[in-house]
Amino acid sequence: MHSYSRRLLAAVSLSTVVAVAGTACSGSTDTKGTDSGTYTIWDPYPQFDKTSAWAKLLDGCGTQAGVKIKRTAFDTSDLANKALLAAQQDNSADVLIVDNPVVSTLAEAGVLTTTDDNKLDTSKVDPNLLAAGQSGGQTYGTPIGANTLALYYNKKVLKAAGVDIASVKDWKSLTAALAKVKKAGRKGITFSAIGTEEGSFQFLPWFWGSGAKLTELDSPEGSSALKLWTDWLKQGYAPNSVLNNTQTTSWQEFASGDYAFAENGTWQLAGARKAGFDYGVLPIPGASGGNAAAPTGGEFVTVPVQGDTGRYATTHKLVSCLTSAEHLYDTDTTLSYVAPTSEVQDKQVAADAELKPWVDAVKAAEGRTSGDLGTKYPKISEQMWKAVQSALSGSKSPKDALTAAQDAVK
Template sequence: MNSTARRARVVGALVVSAALVGSLAACTTSPTSSGTKGGTYTLWDPYPDRDASSTWAKAVDACATEVGVTIKRTASNTGDTVKDLTTAAGNLPDVALVDNPKVSTLADAGLLTTTKQNGFDVSSISKNILSAGEIDGKYYGVPTGANTLGLYYNPTVLSAAGVDIASVTDWASLTAALQKVVASGKKGITFSAVGTEEGSFQFLPWFWGAKADLTKLDSSSADAALSLWTDWLKKGLAPNSVIQNTQGTSWDEFKTGAYGFAENGSWFKGDADKAGYKSIQIPAENGGAAPAPTGGEFMTIPVQKDTSRYATSAKIVGCLSKGDTAATALGYVAPTKAGADAQLAADPTLKFWITAVGDAKPRTADNLGIKYGVISEQMYTAIQAALSGTATPSAALSTAQTAAAAKLK
């Protein structure tokens, strides 16, 4: 979902090379099969860490061969890609990859075509992933794939503390497990509550797990979620460092072996496998799995003066999104059932994360669109206030709701 997570995916890629070989092979059919020949098409992506030798760059090259065109790729950091798109002034790329919450911002600015305009068929894309790019029933992009959050645990620490992971089914049983871990001399849980989108991203499973609504930040359900986190800090079940932790630094804490649990993303699966850590879905307040947010980029087709270019741009996106092509190259769970099935066949250990992504929910769901950014800013501000002790959870959320409502008028 961000540069930290993207760097981590290099270490913790979700899929084995066998799946990638199959994906790239699927993208190397004869150029004549596409019905399109010649021309140069531009693609912007937020992966400056992936050079020409990377699996992603090779996937792009393979799709260029299939479609029968030259693809000129430009890579920059996520924020820079969005900024460059908003200032391109008539010089937009043919295809642009952007973090999924930014799709609505760019669409609202009139910079993106809908799938109806560009002719891309989204019928095979998993709806819960696709809906991150949906506004008023129109789709403005196609997911490369998705990652999400889960609850990692250290079996060695839990065993020593007498915690059976099967007993962790809701907030009360999780808190009881944390208490046992701390009583055994270890630390409870680490996560990221930093005052940025990462903090909101990590809070959402608890927020949604309490059945809270993003349009009502001051609800009793939202208060219950923030009170859970606040109480963990007060009782020493989570460290004060979570207030500054990014997802990367939180993971570094967990890797010390001192913690029983860590909330973090699927991009750390490789690291976790090597260390022997396991995962469960984040529990909802009263049991069952809480919806976790989806992370990942969308492939969008920006507006062009020459609308005849859309057909070929759609073929490029089609090649990258079919099966598990882009998802495999970028370390995501594929956005289609066929793609996810291919990944699972290549690596059965992906079953947990494929299930978790299937249960996940986009941050801009419920037709929030560009409203999400405003709401998220107030959410992470409230989290910071509550965890630092400058306001009670209730007061912090009340202030957040008032500020969000004023900005969204």
């Protein structure tokens, strides 16, 4: 599975996206087929070619609906701009599958229909996952699946340090475990604190796990989360490389077998199985216990506005087919995702018990644009990753770094 970074929305504001789309108007993207019997689907999965299980599922849903499918795959960062440009030209795809933070951007630009309009049934979807596609009291699509973050741990390293993983329940016990690991001459924890959306994505479970809110970056709770990370670096429990680590390079550090813990995502499961050592997975603990909310990754299936409203009935059939309980299991297995419904999650865990901690993590997860943050999120996130960089590099205290971040957001 490709890492989250390959599908990351480059934190881009609505105005930037529209501006980019506006400058590209000279070129037209013909999304419709040559006849009304062809329906277009755009997705962010260029790694899957026409022989893949994913492409065959799309074709199968088309056959079931009595139409041909014309599929185009884009890199995630291109997809929002292409969708906005196509909407300006009344040439939108019939079905658009986009990274969940993009949904509110497209919704606010008037590109997407609501579930009230398109009659998609979202009643079985976990509410915390559905929230990532909600804006202004409306829902714009349905999640195809979710991934999130948790802690991978190396059983051999922990055993050598005399750490019982069952003792790790909150920040205090996790830090105590890291101290034991260091004392035993091994390495503690690795993560990504890079100055991009990836850094914010990885900091969020600790920020939310402190009880902090994105609308108040400089709260005492938020400062305590950044102090946790800063103290880990000062104590030598985490390496200075986290400042430049992407989630991929952070994973490579853990895969070397030297580290006790790594914060990473569902998409690394295949890599973990190949790493050659015994590992486990633990949901990220909250400050005083319980599972912290980690951010949800994953895409939404959406229905763009069409000039020809007669197309919606068939589009509804296509989306219902893609997101049915029958097909979600296959789809989410292909994409290394946790399903968005309890029914299919139970089926996944029955088939692979290793998915249990990931299902628990997804159930506690939160959308980055939830709570009607929508297009405000990218600006908040940019200041968050800048604050993390300032504090970890030692140029500002955690409190001062987050105060500056909150002032900049205002």
